[in-house]
Amino acid sequence: VSDLISELQTIVGDGHVLTAADLRAGYETDWTGRWQGESVAVVRPADTGEVSAVLRACASRRVAVVTQGGNTGLVGGATPAGPPPAIVLSMRRLDSIGDADPALMQLPCGAGVTLARLQQAAADAGLQAGLDLAARDSATVGGLAACNAGGLQAIRYGTARRRIAGLEAVLADGGVVSKMSGLAKDNAGYDLASLLIGSEGTLAVITRVLWSMVPRFADRALALVAVDSAAAAVAGARALLPRLPSLELLELIDEPSLRISLEYLAGSPPVPITPAWLLVGCASTGDAQEELAAALVESGLDERTVVAVDATRRQRLLSIRESVTEAIASAGVPHKLDVGVPLATLESFLDELPAVVGAAAPGARTFVYGHLGDGNLHVNLLGPAPDDESADEAVLELAARSGGTITAEHGVGRHKPQYLSLVRSDAEIAAMRAIKRALDPEGVLNPGVILA
Amino acid sequence: VSDLISELQTIVGDGHVLTAADLRAGYETDWTGRWQGESVAVVRPADTGEVSAVLRACASRRVAVVTQGGNTGLVGGATPAGPPPAIVLSMRRLDSIGDADPALMQLPCGAGVTLARLQQAAADAGLQAGLDLAARDSATVGGLAACNAGGLQAIRYGTARRRIAGLEAVLADGGVVSKMSGLAKDNAGYDLASLLIGSEGTLAVITRVLWSMVPRFADRALALVAVDSAAAAVAGARALLPRLPSLELLELIDEPSLRISLEYLAGSPPVPITPAWLLVGCASTGDAQEELAAALVESGLDERTVVAVDATRRQRLLSIRESVTEAIASAGVPHKLDVGVPLATLESFLDELPAVVGAAAPGARTFVYGHLGDGNLHVNLLGPAPDDESADEAVLELAARSGGTITAEHGVGRHKPQYLSLVRSDAEIAAMRAIKRALDPEGVLNPGVILA
Numbered sequence: 001v002s003d004l005i006s007e008l009q010t011i012v013g014d015g016h017v018l019t020a021a022d023l024r025a026g027y028e029t030d031w032t033g034r035w036q037g038e039s040v041a042v043v044r045p046a047d048t049g050e051v052s053a054v055l056r057a058c059a060s061r062r063v064a065v066v067t068q069g070g071n072t073g074l075v076g077g078a079t080p081a082g083p084p085p086a087i088v089l090s091m092r093r094l095d096s097i098g099d100a101d102p103a104l105m106q107l108p109c110g111a112g113v114t115l116a117r118l119q120q121a122a123a124d125a126g127l128q129a130g131l132d133l134a135a136r137d138s139a140t141v142g143g144l145a146a147c148n149a150g151g152l153q154a155i156r157y158g159t160a161r162r163r164i165a166g167l168e169a170v171l172a173d174g175g176v177v178s179k180m181s182g183l184a185k186d187n188a189g190y191d192l193a194s195l196l197i198g199s200e201g202t203l204a205v206i207t208r209v210l211w212s213m214v215p216r217f218a219d220r221a222l223a224l225v226a227v228d229s230a231a232a233a234v235a236g237a238r239a240l241l242p243r244l245p246s247l248e249l250l251e252l253i254d255e256p257s258l259r260i261s262l263e264y265l266a267g268s269p270p271v272p273i274t275p276a277w278l279l280v281g282c283a284s285t286g287d288a289q290e291e292l293a294a295a296l297v298e299s300g301l302d303e304r305t306v307v308a309v310d311a312t313r314r315q316r317l318l319s320i321r322e323s324v325t326e327a328i329a330s331a332g333v334p335h336k337l338d339v340g341v342p343l344a345t346l347e348s349f350l351d352e353l354p355a356v357v358g359a360a361a362p363g364a365r366t367f368v369y370g371h372l373g374d375g376n377l378h379v380n381l382l383g384p385a386p387d388d389e390s391a392d393e394a395v396l397e398l399a400a401r402s403g404g405t406i407t408a409e410h411g412v413g414r415h416k417p418q419y420l421s422l423v424r425s426d427a428e429i430a431a432m433r434a435i436k437r438a439l440d441p442e443g444v445l446n447p448g449v450i451l452a
Numbered sequence: 453v454s455d456l457i458s459e460l461q462t463i464v465g466d467g468h469v470l471t472a473a474d475l476r477a478g479y480e481t482d483w484t485g486r487w488q489g490e491s492v493a494v495v496r497p498a499d500t501g502e503v504s505a506v507l508r509a510c511a512s513r514r515v516a517v518v519t520q521g522g523n524t525g526l527v528g529g530a531t532p533a534g535p536p537p538a539i540v541l542s543m544r545r546l547d548s549i550g551d552a553d554p555a556l557m558q559l560p561c562g563a564g565v566t567l568a569r570l571q572q573a574a575a576d577a578g579l580q581a582g583l584d585l586a587a588r589d590s591a592t593v594g595g596l597a598a599c600n601a602g603g604l605q606a607i608r609y610g611t612a613r614r615r616i617a618g619l620e621a622v623l624a625d626g627g628v629v630s631k632m633s634g635l636a637k638d639n640a641g642y643d644l645a646s647l648l649i650g651s652e653g654t655l656a657v658i659t660r661v662l663w664s665m666v667p668r669f670a671d672r673a674l675a676l677v678a679v680d681s682a683a684a685a686v687a688g689a690r691a692l693l694p695r696l697p698s699l700e701l702l703e704l705i706d707e708p709s710l711r712i713s714l715e716y717l718a719g720s721p722p723v724p725i726t727p728a729w730l731l732v733g734c735a736s737t738g739d740a741q742e743e744l745a746a747a748l749v750e751s752g753l754d755e756r757t758v759v760a761v762d763a764t765r766r767q768r769l770l771s772i773r774e775s776v777t778e779a780i781a782s783a784g785v786p787h788k789l790d791v792g793v794p795l796a797t798l799e800s801f802l803d804e805l806p807a808v809v810g811a812a813a814p815g816a817r818t819f820v821y822g823h824l825g826d827g828n829l830h831v832n833l834l835g836p837a838p839d840d841e842s843a844d845e846a847v848l849e850l851a852a853r854s855g856g857t858i859t860a861e862h863g864v865g866r867h868k869p870q871y872l873s874l875v876r877s878d879a880e881i882a883a884m885r886a887i888k889r890a891l892d893p894e895g896v897l898n899p900g901v902i903l904a
Binding site for chain 1: 553554555557599600602606607610611613614623625627628629633635637639640641642643644647649650651655689690691693694697737738792793794796823826827855856858859861862864872875876877879880881882883884887889890891903
């Protein structure tokens, strides 16, 4: 190991190989505190060439490489987990932003650029990033790509996969793959970039991303709609989706989530308390308010609706949704699940959920909120001990039985390899293992993540 | 082999294993006549289960499987090519179309459904397919997916990759991978579907596709714009792209292409003959004519412009572009190249092209037309003998030197494995080979395609 440390120091410079425990600490524990391990060093390369040299140095010694961006993940995918010896490869120094191409709406970013900086650079170009999530100040572009991040605007602009026009990455053997031409059409061989997106640092280390921005729509509107049941929420989503091309946000907030958020904000209910709310937002080149109002009327959702008529009230409605996570965290350590369930079966999923949780963890408090338009709901549980997975497993099984997925956006990480077979066949998992072996035969890239 | 034939007959039924030379002939030669080979049988399965059984039967005997949809490819990717013994796996019987989901705009299609039928089914649902190309009556959904098809509308709706919400496929060992839930967000492991799109039948046989439709825009407008130079064409494209969100078509037609098309159509020039034309189309929920006119004025492209004011004239302008291919074919056997070149270097590519072709094939006639907005130009050459690749190679080298690609939409097939190293690094090609070996260790799926 001391031989490795000295080689790493030669590659990235002494000051960027952190071996002291106190300097490593912030990199070895995730922000939730649930996932932690130990590394022999935290290595902070400056560019793709250094990443390549670091990977060769580690692969030849079979030392694991745990790649980390902003360390905002929720499934332990960016922190070490015990043996074998590992380094944490911090990508934050690869933080340069290139020139925006306004015609193609593309922006080259180093993997270490934060989402907030990307959003600002897009705004400076008169555009927007087309992706937003709460960890924007820390989460990095490389992490968004490696985890195929979703967030609030995926209903309109897709997940990170759709926003990535190209990328550069380093394979386990130090070889560099690069697709940064910006060409929307390029069929010269397998699309390695597509495979690497969402591979959570297990197949390659993403070093640069060509981000595909979206137009900035000046006019925005937002409404909070009270509905009587899960069925009504799903029916409302199905009615709105085809009627509102300018839809940018379609969130569900269930009654427990609304109540805890309002308590946390010390606010009062903007509408009578009912079993569920839809938060519907649109962004348009035309009259967003008018488009939203018309779609709500056509969808039969115009009663018991609060429409935000100005930016202040819009922000207030948004804060009810955005504060749900913090409000729950202030009441305990939640189990956080990000299931995806097709709209076709979402009603029965929501109907069955209380009994399923109740059987696995009697007395647990269940909160359901999130990205209804994508079928991506956050199920948060308060009550079960942090290491008691019985209710988690029951919820994931219900999602799988409903034709859904165990992770819509957080990824598999170290938390869910044990549940992968709920939603992926033996043939699929065998194919994933074969690909992993093909690209990382020594198994040095993020071992234990995705495939246990 | 006779043992294999009888097993195949048991799997798909006697009538669907074609062994007579005259019955096989239409499957063993591509439509251009350039690519042909011999198979031991043409096998026509009815469903995914039969495809799986056929693949197991072939893999165990190391008999190659050449998958074929509508046999409309241009690079020999769907016809056999001599040893080893091969079957042609015709997917046309998997031609069922499921129910459209109007809220999610998704339509499940068997791999053998033609693009024309998909387009009709989308229209029946009040939507459109979001992909169009000349071979629409024969090309199949499975082929569109396997080759990541592009075509005329990719500037707005992306290539097939963006239009595919999920797929089902059979691996070389008969294992089935399936992602047909329709969930836009699903991060449970590597995205095998993304890897299989564009893999040209070398990693799996695609059996079903969940197609993602797009809204139907009622109002359309089209204009033909004369420009003085390649530089002006590229500048025009860069000016229009950010100004016209309703842009659906942005094609280039150079002077030789326009002339030969007008001769073929026995028509007269709609505008004065100049070095290049842009064909600009938009489709809108608003007033397409007005949006197009405003963008042309803002982009300085409103002089020497013919705007089609009704559907008849729109069709006439479109036919000038659509007839270029046939017009060239009527004058000889063209070498057809589908390069992609970034807009940033497209001007110099176009400037250098005549000298590059002239040096490699003196006297060759060069036609340049195609999807300017994507940087995807069709370079057609008349003059060189069919097997004289010297000019082809020179053009592909120029595209590569320009930071572009050797194939924007046709794919690699059997034609271009020899050129892959012009645009993919050794590390990238090694990664592709490793993936191929991982998923098809016996090398039975479309050997010789993509990787020679």
